[in-house]
Amino acid sequence: MHMPLEDTLGLNLLAANQHQAAHNREHFDAWNLLCLNVMSSPGAGKTSLLERSLPHLAQDFAMAVLEGDMTTQLDAQRLEAVGIPVVPITTGRACHLDAAMVSGGLRLLRDRLDPAGLDLLWVENVGNLVCPAEFEVGEHRKVALLSVTEGDDKPLKYPVMFREADCVLITKIDLLPYLTVQVERIEEHILQVNPRCRVLQVSASSGEGLEAWHQWLREQVASQRSNLAAPASDQHGPPAALLSAVH
Amino acid sequence: MHEVDMTRALLLAMEGWRQSHTPQVPRVGTVHLQVGAFTCVEPDQLVFTWQAAIRNSWLEGAELAIEPVALLGRCLRCSATYAPEPERGYRSPCCEHPMEEIVQGRELRISSVDYHLPQPGTASASLGPVGQSPPATTPPFPTSALRP
Numbered sequence: 345m346h347m348p349l350e351d352t353l354g355l356n357l358l359a360a361n362q363h364q365a366a367h368n369r370e371h372f373d374a375w376n377l378l379c380l381n382v383m384s385s386p387g388a389g390k391t392s393l394l395e396r397s398l399p400h401l402a403q404d405f406a407m408a409v410l411e412g413d414m415t416t417q418l419d420a421q422r423l424e425a426v427g428i429p430v431v432p433i434t435t436g437r438a439c440h441l442d443a444a445m446v447s448g449g450l451r452l453l454r455d456r457l458d459p460a461g462l463d464l465l466w467v468e469n470v471g472n473l474v475c476p477a478e479f480e481v482g483e484h485r486k487v488a489l490l491s492v493t494e495g496d497d498k499p500l501k502y503p504v505m506f507r508e509a510d511c512v513l514i515t516k517i518d519l520l521p522y523l524t525v526q527v528e529r530i531e532e533h534i535l536q537v538n539p540r541c542r543v544l545q546v547s548a549s550s551g552e553g554l555e556a557w558h559q560w561l562r563e564q565v566a567s568q569r570s571n572l573a574a575p576a577s578d579q580h581g582p583p584a585a586l587l588s589a590v591h
Numbered sequence: 592m593h594e595v596d597m598t599r600a601l602l603l604a605m606e607g608w609r610q611s612h613t614p615q616v617p618r619v620g621t622v623h624l625q626v627g628a629f630t631c632v633e634p635d636q637l638v639f640t641w642q643a644a645i646r647n648s649w650l651e652g653a654e655l656a657i658e659p660v661a662l663l664g665r666c667l668r669c670s671a672t673y674a675p676e677p678e679r680g681y682r683s684p685c686c687e688h689p690m691e692e693i694v695q696g697r698e699l700r701i702s703s704v705d706y707h708l709p710q711p712g713t714a715s716a717s718l719g720p721v722g723q724s725p726p727a728t729t730p731p732f733p734t735s736a737l738r739p
Contacts, residue, residue, distance in 0.1 A: 348620065348705055348706070348707060349617075349705070349706055349707065349708065350703050350704065350705050350706075351608070351703060351704045351706070352702065352703045353604075353608065353701045353702065353703060353704060354700060354701075354702060355604055355608070355700065355701045356699060356700055356701075357597065357600050357601055357604060357624070357699040357700065357701060358600055358699060359600075359604055360600060360603045360604065360607075361600060438596060439593065440593075440596075442596070474593055474631045475593045475596065475631060477631060478630065478631050478632075478699075479596075500677055500680060500681070501677075503629065503677070503681065504629060504630065504631055507629070507690075507693075533680070535689055536680050536681045536682045536689045536690060537681050537689075537690060538689075538690075539689035539690070539691050540691070
């Protein structure tokens with residue numbers, strides 16, 4: 345008879361995805377760019393926000409978009425129309441982007457341009473308030489959108505997404521006069537789940553609040569650059585080592 | 592749909608663990624998984640997809656034992672530990688402080704695996720990757736009754 349054995353693993357279920365995400369992030373750091381993962385439920389206004397923000401931000405930053413969509417390339421076409429390079433990633437069955445899909449998107453992106461020339465890389469995730477919260481793709485910041493028409497209870501019903509976000513944009517605020525929802529309650533519910541995130545109210549339609557959002561982005565780009573420029577506090581190691589690992 | 596991807600991640604992790612035992616293929620009895628309440632995983636659905644995913648694989652017959660881990664926050668104002676009730680919100684009941692620190696509840700962790708290794712001298716089947724059928728000869732354990 346053989347004895348039953350037991351291995352104590354303590355292994356994170358998502359270890360493989362996290363490993364690939366860390367690899368993606370090494371690339372982003374070597375390219376000295378800031379990667380943002382933009383997430384929300386379907387229809388909260390991710391693409392509309394980018395359509396509005398990207399032309400404005402293009403005055404200051406070189407950008408590209410990895411555009412996740414389950415079946416179509418409609419969002420990618422909308423963003424290509426504003427003159428920003430877009431790589432569509434059709435996920436098929438999967439309801440979120442994972443680090444391997446983003447890695448595949450990066451390979452396609454590199455066929456078109458040198459990512460080292462970029463300041464900002466946007467990853468527009470598949471519309472879903474659940475899964476994208478658990479699958480990191482190597483991003484430096486997570487941005488979650490919540491439209492006012494979704495109701496004030498969503499941060500309590502889908503708390504992981506809002507807990508993970510660095511910035512939460514309450515979108516479509518131009519509709520507030522027509523709704524009974526109180527935007528203060530939405531904000532309160534976000535902050536009780538995640539008191540450290542930045543909450544901003546915006547409307548891609550009227551343009552209200554967009555300047556504060558763009559300012560937050562500029563601060564994140566600056567903060568990321570100063571992090572990478574300070575090797576003493578850089579846990580990823582010196583840039584030269586990263587470059588050799590990437591190429 | 593989400594649990595299918597989580598199951599795939601679990602199978603990947605188990606495959607990595609199996610390779611540490613090459614050339615012997617462990618016969619897994621139970622995989623112990625901690626699932627925190629503050630994750631996007633529904634334990635019952637995970638067990639369901641696990642049972643479907645391991646059919647005809649080297650893990651066939653292995654049980655997935657899920658240990659639920661409750662969400663606990665710590666109030667940074669008074670240091671009390673509390674269990675948020677989503678119906679009431681996530682503020683601490685003592686000081687009404689937002690949920691700044693999570694003590695536990697984010698776990699998605701394979702804590703341990705119970706298994707046997709084939710006895711020395713016993714032919715050890717060389718199995719394909721997860722999801723493929725093992726060779727017809729020398730199955731690591733009797734599974735024919737489970738196969739259609």
